[in-house]
Amino acid sequence: MQAFDITVTLGRRTILHGVDFEAKPGEVTAIAGPNGSGKTTLLRAMTGEVPFTGRVLLNGRDTSTMKPWELAAIRAVQPQSAAIAFPFTVLEIVRLGLSAGLAAADSALPLRALEQVDLAGYAGRFYQDLSGGEQQRVQLARVLAQVWEPMAEGTPRWLILDEPVASLDIGHQFTVMDLARSYAARGGGVVAVMHDLNLTAMFADRITLVHAGTVAAAGTPQEVLTNHTLQHVYGCPVPVNTAPPPGVPFLLPQARPA
């Protein structure tokens, strides 16, 4: 998945200024950056939910030439928040993904997707009655059901996730990141907006760091997560250290001295 020279103007504000982005199948690509820097807007441009100038390629094809059903069969999008106004059950919500993806009508698939996100036994519960973290995992099950097979007839599929671990405890953060890694290992592509830079360093192959509507850095965690870049982008000292296993950066935020 590639994006070239993406500019988004909403109202009178230009939110993204000529952003380039690349994610490869077989990899987990994280998008990080401060609140309001444009991460969600970049995802929404790449999925065609906001008007933009520039070009987006999915598996080498210009997405502006692709039909909605073609796109839905190749990539599934988990938005940053998903309020559901009606009393749907968990199973009904996960089935929405199945119908969007035009996958073979495998009736067991939504239940398998729920198992993957550690929600076996939740199918009959009302979505509105679930906790925030449980709702977030239902949404992940929905997108998993949509593009269940990471690779179909030699064509990679894509999970596009906006802060998939934002409301999750540490155990479920690992469940979700392991799922992302496994999806990539089986040939699919994963693009995930992330705030936790330690988790990102552990699980992402590449990071695009967005700052004020531009790309501040892009590359491997080792390349992107440096003291200088993080201080510049986040405006606070974030010393980067390296802990075992060797070469994987970890961050230790420190309070300013009083």
Ligand SMILES: Nc1ncnc2c1ncn2[C@@H]1O[C@H](COP(=O)(O)OP(=O)(O)OP(=O)(O)O)[C@@H](O)[C@H]1O
């Ligand atoms: N529809 C809109 N109209 C006007 N401004 C918008 C609109 N959507 C987003 N913005 C602005 O664009 C900027 C980037 O928003 P975006 O949601 O992309 O940030 P983000 O990087 O995802 O932040 P967060 O980490 O808080 O989710 C923000 O300043 C936001 O106020």
Ligand SMILES: [Mg+2]
């Ligand atoms: Mg956002």
